[in-house]
Amino acid sequence: MQASWKPRLAELVGPDNFSDAVIDLVSYSSDASEHSIRPQAVVWPTNVEQVRSVVLLANELGFPLYPRGAGTGLSGMATPSTDGLVLDLARMRRIIDISIQDRVAVVEPGVVYADLDNALAPHGYFFPPDPGSSKVCTLGGNVATNAGGVKGAKYGTTRDYVLGLSLVLGDGREMKVGGRNIKSVSGYDLTRLMVGSEGTLGVLTEIILKINPKPTATATALAVFDKLEDAGGAIVGVMSSGILPSVLEILGRETLQAINQNTELNLPEVDAMLLCETDGFTQAEADYQMERVVEQFQANRARSVRQATAAEEVADLWQARKSAYAVLARLKPNFVLEDVTVPISQVVNMLAGVQEIAGRHQVSIATFGHAGDGNLHPQVLWDAAEPGETERVEKAVDELFALAIELGGTLTGEHGIGLSKAAYMGLEHGSAAMETMRNLKRSCDPNNILNPGKMALDG
């Protein structure tokens, strides 16, 4: 960045909302992914006009902009790909409106997910996607990455709740798409296009979300299966039994072993553990659904099934699943958490394939994930200091993606493409689809200012 940019930026957003201090540049060099490149400066805009003026200046002087929420993304969507300016939207964090009558919440992009959840709770409402980083992640980040979570099977992902958006496009034009209507078929669905666009088309400045009444009752059950095929049968059985569980999670054998080696939980070291939650507005409603789930567990030869409704017992059942990420994160110095997703009927084939790949390349991969929506989290663990290990991991990850596509799946169910998976886009998307995406990018951001290098859209 030329030195002359910086005073102009500081003037646009105010000196307190601009920094080129080395501590800020380093802290914005990465997100939760493995990528790391220092930007040249950061701005914290506080209103739409500041966002627009920064985007216009970037176009005038030709520097890249990297919009950012809480930086919890796992694919390098918020990290710089080259020189440029980080646009941290954390200081635009007003909850503008909560309307139970209209069933919407209107927020600025920097509002933290948990803060909206807390604001909705007194009304008996919630915003369902519930990503794993809900205490930290921002709603702008959720929309830009189409974040999902454990409740995807029944409640979908962020995309299913975004009704309208205000943005500043890459060329500086302001655009409003959608609105406060639960239904609208007016024109192309640009709202849906923007959700998950990873900050490559526009910078979000306002978000209108659909909200749901929050179920007041839940039932929980945990089942263990000696054989992976039986767990697979149970997953398909539950998901086609006529009810939709609010949560259906799976933990594979390697994950159970790792948890046992590092906690006092003493889990059975079987092929798979399934954890299921049903919900409703009466206990009878939740229990009825859970009866259907347990029938399927038993019909598929579960070794044991435990059920709970009291809060303490439920927390007990959840312990293994909740500890999975942290236990695995501590096993080796390096890890990458993938999120390949396959049709529900293929979950077991994917799990088996992951272990076959891990064995062949001698890398450690432990898998858990959201069985109810086919979204699996193979956590690849390694030590970059070990000669040759990083290369073996790269090969294994290549094959992991190829297998997911072969099974009719997708590269990413909820973490996004960013930098990490940009090179694999061609595996999943044909040339017409890639060309359409690139054309859309050019029409919104002709100078390729916004988040260049992400999603394989350059060129």
Place this chain on the structure above:
Amino acid sequence: MSEKHPLLATFRDQIQRCSRCGFCQAHCPVFGTSLRPALNARGKMLLLKEVLEGSLELNEELVESLFQCTTCASCTVNCPSGVDVPTIIKAARKEMVGLGACHPAFVAMDQVLEQNPNIYAEDEPGDFEAPRGKQAEVVYFMGCVGQYREEEATEAALEVLGHLGVDYTLIDEVCCSGVLEDVGFDIKPALAAKNLELILATGAETLVTGCPYCFRTFNNKQIYAPLKEAGVEILHLSQFLANRDLGVITDQVVTYHDPCDLGRHTGIYAEPRRTIQTLAPNFVELPHHHADALCCGAGGGVRGAFAKNSLDMARRRLAEVDQVGAEVVLTECNSCVHNLANAKLRAQKFRVLTTAQFIAELID
């Protein structure tokens, strides 16, 4: 390979284990106030990772981040990768001081304790109208804040001890100087020796501190090991008062702020609550409590060096007191009381007291 930063290098594995998930942002009081990732634990670990890799100098440009941490440990208790951030920050600060990079407020702190027996360079200690330097079963250690800034809290603690008929004495105490370890320097051996001599001379079996930080220093620092070797039991006032019949009760709505040094760092959550809930049955928890408690913003030298952010952190905590509708917020740390009381807005009608102050009031 010779290490450029040998002390920091002992934490290499921990620093590399930070997976950059950013979950600490939900809990870091400095981030909550500044919304600046450079001041959050993840930002600090990224800086230190680059320092160890050699792509960043450990110089004064890093002071604003690495010296702006209250060492409250809320990041650590919530870290999926188990990174012990406060311990790493303290090591980094020591390395930085060795290289001549330090916040001036902390340099001053070290110099003050080089030349004075207390952190405020005060030369007129109050006498608190209490026995001093006598043979007694209990020594009550006031701490610098208790002696020179929150005198009323100390008077109240002594009144409660007297009410219970405890055979106690004060000593001509000097600063435990534990805080220097947090801000890049070392405990002053001369100060420690003086405290050891005076405490042991009383023949006391129990040392009760009003300050959770002094409590940690006496318990955990090697230089104070002779206390335990002489069989002296070290207790915080809240432990000493737990399970005692105070004979008072009130219907006021009371809440409790967990001091980081007593809670997350020491695991003392139950004892203060037992005392408070007995005398104030209308007890309510703050939205963040126990291991999730928000820091008051005073710790780790932040109050002295970054006063504005420190007060902002206290205000965030006080907003929670408003939220639960308490008439009184109690805590067990003079430093927390000091910062919270300073930050309290006129419109906020609740009171900020130590538990001992509240008990003394009810006794009166």
